Amino acid sequence: MAQKTALIVYAHQSPGSFNAAVRDVAQQELAAQGFRVLVSDLYAANFRAESTQDDVIGGLKKPELFQYGEETMHAWMEGRLSDDIVAEQRKVEEAELVIFQFPLYWFSVPAIMKGWMDRVLTQGFAFSLEKIYNNGVFKEKKAMLSFTTGAMKSMFQPDGINGDINIALWPLQNGTLHFCGFQVLAPQIFWSPAHCPSSVRTTMLDGWRARVKGLLAERPLTFAPCELFDLSFQGGFLLLPKVREERESRPYGITTGHHLGKPLPPDNQVKAQQGSDPPDDRK
Ligand SMILES: Cc1cc2nc3c(=O)[nH]c(=O)nc-3n(C[C@H](O)[C@H](O)[C@H](O)COP(=O)(O)OP(=O)(O)OC[C@H]3O[C@@H](n4cnc5c(N)ncnc54)[C@H](O)[C@@H]3O)c2cc1C
Structure with a gap:
């Protein structure tokens, strides 16, 4: 049987961070299950977040009015996207499971990961007018968010000071991942790892390891x-x-x-x- 591939898109600056520890657990556990695990370490790769003309190799279709979505769609069709985008698209194509690992920044992903989404998930490659949501391009693939917060869990309850976490997750999980067709697995949320005892962090990592064992069998959202x-x-x-x-x-x-x-x-x-x-x- 062909070896399965998982991709971890990872955004944290520090190798000593809790996010790095979470990434390592997933990487080890998936490898133990026989997965080939690819990691896109965005800060280490100095991944560019900005969507610009530099993403298109060769002439533009409409140089007088640069439209990023249009130009990158044509560039994708004609094999003229920049090398860093193509490399990430290859990884997504090969992966059955994509895990986004990041610290929550402003109720969302850090800019470098948003840049990955903006630049890698180009029209044609990740969606088309006909292929969206449950009919989307990646409907055979699974994806999930795995993230740490500064906030305690209670702060993201419907009656907590930050409001309902379900609402915060909707744009990323529905508007990005499911829009491209991914079956979205429930997020893995590590609440406030910097403000809890070390033993609690160890328990969190153990819980994640246990979850990763059965991840592919989980029912999506x-x-x-x-x-x-x-x-x-x-x-x-x-x-x-x-x-x-x-x-x-x-x-x-x-x-x-x-x-x-x-x-x-x-x-x-x-x-x-x-x-x-x-x-x-x-x-
Ligand atoms: C720009 C910005 C915006 C933000 N917006 C939000 C927001 O909207 N909502 C919100 O809730 N938070 C927000 N935050 C806070 C942010 O989400 C947290 O600071 C982050 O999630 C903490 O994760 P970390 O990996 O950086 O933790 P770290 O500080 O790296 O780690 C926490 C602790 O875990 C320890 N650790 C590392 N490895 C291990 C291991 N193997 N075992 C046990 N312990 C280990 C570390 O030594 C450290 O003591 C924001 C922060 C920034 C900078």
């Missing part, structure tokens, strides 16, 4: 499939009226983002839901 929407420009890509009607009596919205003005389905972006797909709202 639930998102609203494209089939629930009118996928036409005239229809505005809106939820189909019959789906809206069917959901009228349900207590919760469909997902964190598709809340339909109702309470959010509990922990939609944090835990895989049991039951049918799309989420059955825990009736």
Whole structure:
């Protein structure tokens, strides 16, 4: 059987950091399972975060008005993307599992990792107008966020000072990973490792090691499939009226983002839901 490949996209400046320890655990555990593990160490590689004309080799299609998305889509089709982007795209192509390992910066990924997303996930390579979400390019692949926070867990509860972590995770998990088709596994969150005793950090790493053992068998998070929407420009890509009607009596919205003005389905972006797909709202 062909060897499976995992990619860890890693963003931390310090080899002594807790993020580095988390990355090492995943790398060791996946290798022990027979994976070939690729690591993109973004700071060590001095990965460029900015999306610029330098990402396109050769002439531009429309030099008078540079449009990054258009130009990189053409460059991808014609094999004219810069070498650093192509190298990362190869790794994504080969990987069945992609883990993004990072410290939470401003409720999101550090700029260098955002730059990886902006530059590597080009149109054509990672999505097209027809291939998005559950019909997306990477629908056979799994991806997940694994991150550390400064905040305690309670601060990211719906009644905590930072607000609901499910909302913070929606843009990355739905807007980026699932948009490109990835089946998104529940995030691994290491709450406030800098402010807890060493023994708690060790327990966190042990828990992660145990989780990685069964990672590929996990049920992904639930998102609203494209089939629930009118996928036409005239229809505005809106939820189909019959789906809206069917959901009228349900207590919760469909997902964190598709809340339909109702309470959010509990922990939609944090835990895989049991039951049918799309989420059955825990009736
Ligand atoms: C620009 C910016 C924006 C930020 N925005 C947010 C935000 O929006 N929300 C939020 O919650 N936080 C935010 N933070 C805080 C940030 O998320 C945390 O500082 C970060 O997640 C901590 O992770 P670390 O790996 O850097 O920890 P470290 O400080 O590297 O590690 C914590 C401790 O773990 C120890 N350690 C290392 N290896 C091991 C090991 N093998 N076993 C046991 N212990 C080990 C280290 O020695 C250290 O004592 C932000 C920080 C910055 C700089």
